[in-house]
Amino acid sequence: xxxxSQKPSRDICQxxxxxxxxxxxxxxxxxxxWYRQQPGxxxxxxxxxxxxxxxxxxxxxVIDKFPISRPNLTFSTLTVSNMSPEDSSIYLCSVMTAxxxxxxxxxxxxxxx
Amino acid sequence: xxxxxxxxxxxxxxxxxxxTLSCTYDTSENNYYLFWYKQPPSRQMILVIRQEAYKQQNxxxxxxxxxxxxxxxxxxxxxxxxxxxxxxxxxxxxxGxxxxxxxxxxxxxxxP
Numbered sequence: 001x002x003x004x005s006q007k008p009s010r011d012i013c014q015x016x017x018x019x020x021x022x023x024x025x026x027x028x029x030x031x032x033x034w035y036r037q038q039p040g041x042x043x044x045x046x047x048x049x050x051x052x053x054x055x056x057x058x059x060x061x062v063i064d065k066f067p068i069s070r071p072n073l074t075f076s077t078l079t080v081s082n083m084s085p086e087d088s089s090i091y092l093c094s095v096m097t098a099x100x101x102x103x104x105x106x107x108x109x110x111x112x113x
Numbered sequence: 114x115x116x117x118x119x120x121x122x123x124x125x126x127x128x129x130x131x132x133t134l135s136c137t138y139d140t141s142e143n144n145y146y147l148f149w150y151k152q153p154p155s156r157q158m159i160l161v162i163r164q165e166a167y168k169q170q171n172x173x174x175x176x177x178x179x180x181x182x183x184x185x186x187x188x189x190x191x192x193x194x195x196x197x198x199x200x201x202x203x204x205x206x207x208x209g210x211x212x213x214x215x216x217x218x219x220x221x222x223x224x225p
Contacts, residue, residue, distance in 0.1 A: 031211055042204060042215045090156060094213075100146050102213055104158035
């Protein structure tokens with residue numbers, strides 16, 4: 001298994017500002033993922049973050065809005081840039097282990113006012 | 114593209130009863146993985162059970178078991194002897210190309 005520490009757990013931000021969410025894993029993993037979960041809905045993949053290369057974004061998500069860093073095999077950050085109220089969501093970090101099991105951080109509840 | 118469908122937005126049962134959550138999926142792949150995740154109000158996504166498509170035997174984890182019908186592309190979750198702590202959102206997920214695709218979720222409430 002993998003233990004993931006994600007922070008902050010929640011934040012209230014002003015529109016137009018940016019927030020960086022951190023994800024720390026207790027073991028080295030190749031693939032890390034960032035998801036968004038809008039209120040009452042399912043999880044939507046934002047991007048896949050691989051160490052040593054640029055993140056791969058899913059349709060509807062762009063690097064300028066959601067820049068991602070992956071400096072090593074245990075850490076990643078997601079920035080939500082130039083926020084608007086529509087960005088209010090839960091953001092989750094996830095990793096996939098060699099056994100093809102996905103583990104998740106506790107999530108960051110973001111409210112943009 | 115893979116899709117995952119959970120046709121039951123909400124379910125409610127009495128404590129100690131058995132409940133089955135439905136999930137169907139669509140894929141052209143032959144080798145893949147299927148999962149059920151539980152998300153309680155704490156937001157933490159918890160892996161409940163995992164099924165490898167090439168295995169015919171249904172996965173079981175204590176009170177949780179699945180009915181995997183590969184030809185029908187069906188993957189239901191059975192919770193036996195339900196407990197109050199089972200109250201949560203349950204998501205079915207398909208793994209393809211090392212990415213997870215989630216269903217819409219089923220909100221399960223266990224009543225005392």
